[in-house]
Amino acid sequence: MAPLPPEDVECLHPGLAEPRMKEDWFAYVFYDPPSRPFLPSYEVYLAMDGAERRRLNRIRNRYHSALVLAWTPAVQHFETEITELLAANEMAPPGARLGLLIDGPPTVGKSTLVKMIARKFEQELREDFPERFVPERLGSYVPVVYISLTDQVTPKQISLAIARYLNVPTSGTKDTIDDRVLTALTASGTQLIIFDDLHFLDCSLKEGRASNDHIKFLANHAPCTIVGTGVDLENSPLLSEGGPIGPRTKSARPKSPASGPRTQTAGRFSRQELAPFALDSNDRILQWVAVIRSLESSLALYQHKEESLTRRHWRYLHERTDGSIAGLHALIRRSAVRAVQQGTEAITREIMDSIVLSYAHERAYAKVTELKSRQAATEAKKQSQKQRAADGTA
Structure with a gap:
């Protein structure tokens, strides 16, 4: 052909x-x-x-x-929040930098929102600092790292995902990979790390709690601003040790964040909600x-x-x-x-x-139409009663 x-x-x-x-x-x-x-x-x-x-x-x-995707007021709000965090963290002394968790139900656009903001951030860096992106440095300067987490992710899998993203060797022990990742993040000039789908950190499981600790470890040692997105993060053990037991363990009633001690993550990350349009x-x-x-x-x-x-x-x-x-x-x-x-x-x-x-959207719309049908039936009944009363008076 x-x-x-x-x-x-x-x-x-x-x-x-x-x-x-x-x-x-x-x-x-x-x-x-x-x-x-x-x-x-x-x-x-x-x-x-x-x-x-x-x-x-x-x-x-x-x-x-x-x-x-439209640059909605919600996108504009989180752009302001993230760019302010990046500016406040840029030359901060060693230690954990401030981070942001964007919490909200599925399909409200959390993942798209953070990618849009990070893309604009890097595009502006390329415009303001073209010398950082000259051909001989192309690929060695990586201001944004975007990681989409998978179900029941482990600390080593988090480090492996960052290593693959940065083209760092992935052989060796977890400690070896961690050292390479931290060195690569510094050498690449990374300023923003995005962890998408943080709800996959099932912190009620052993590896999940360790993954939570690993996020804290990265916040302590990587000179970067960390932004995470997820579903129902407020009630997850990411922010509290008293969170719900995971789906593959014994069942228990979900506990509110107030029912257990706060994690160190809760002291280092702000949480803001992205809700559907009301x-x-x-x-x-x-x-x-x-x-x-x-x-x-x-x-x-x-x-x-x-x-x-x-x-x-x-x-x-x-x-x-x-x-x-x-x-x-x-x-x-x-x-x-x-x-x-x-x-x-x-x-x-x-x-x-x-x-x-999607099933979720269709189910929500079915509830709306059912409610409207009941309201219409109620209103029709009232009108019928009024008409019969008027006919009787006449």
Whole structure:
């Protein structure tokens, strides 16, 4: 088979993967999402032959799949928190530096948020200190380390993950690897370490408690700011020795952090919550609507009515996604692709209703619709009673 021309080679890669090594992270930092494709007139589009139209549709689907997460007030808040921590820790004396834990339910966008902020941090470093990124130093200066933890992670696995990320040899004992990792973090000029999915530190198990201690060890000895994300961290033994017993041990009632002594991690990390969008004030409603508008204005569809989602369906989109930014992006991306494939060329309520989101989102929406049905039935009953009373009076 003849090789693809150079301009098509990029298309062999399906997209960005979760960073596991510094090269993966650099790819994310340098990555530019597909630009909005040029759309010929609708008449020209309809007159295209099958191959031409399929090629344009594929380009549009690629573009819609990469719609960028909006820089919401929550992202802006955590950007301020993280950049302030980085500045406060940069030349701090030896010892544990201040860290941050971002706690919240699944699908609110914690992982995406920290990657966005870290990416911007490194991009600004590249702009402000280009001499640190000259070709002969490329790869030796690694300001950001991003580690996504796995289930029941052990201290050695944490060090191995950092070692692989930095291309450090992984043979030898845990102490040997730890020494290499600490040396590499210093030599690489690492300023920010992100531990994603910290809830996988099941601290009720022996290895889990040791992993908690290992995070403390890194905070003590690595000259870096550590930011962690996770689910229900407030009630985890990461912050308290009195946390719940893990799923593979004997069951017990979960204890609150106040029921046990605080860990050293609790004294060195602040905890802040990232919650789903709530429509509990005019300001929050306007923020939610602004997120929808930013996504809707980016659509490359022929028949979509301008701001129809923003003006007509903002509350439905909140109910449908339970206020989850990740759910909102998933619904709009899927709907845009389906609108192209089905030829409707517009995201409508019917299109959105036909999309099946995650189990959690669908279950939450089912509860909303059930509650609305009960309220409608109650209201209809009241109206019927009023009508019968009025008829009797007459």
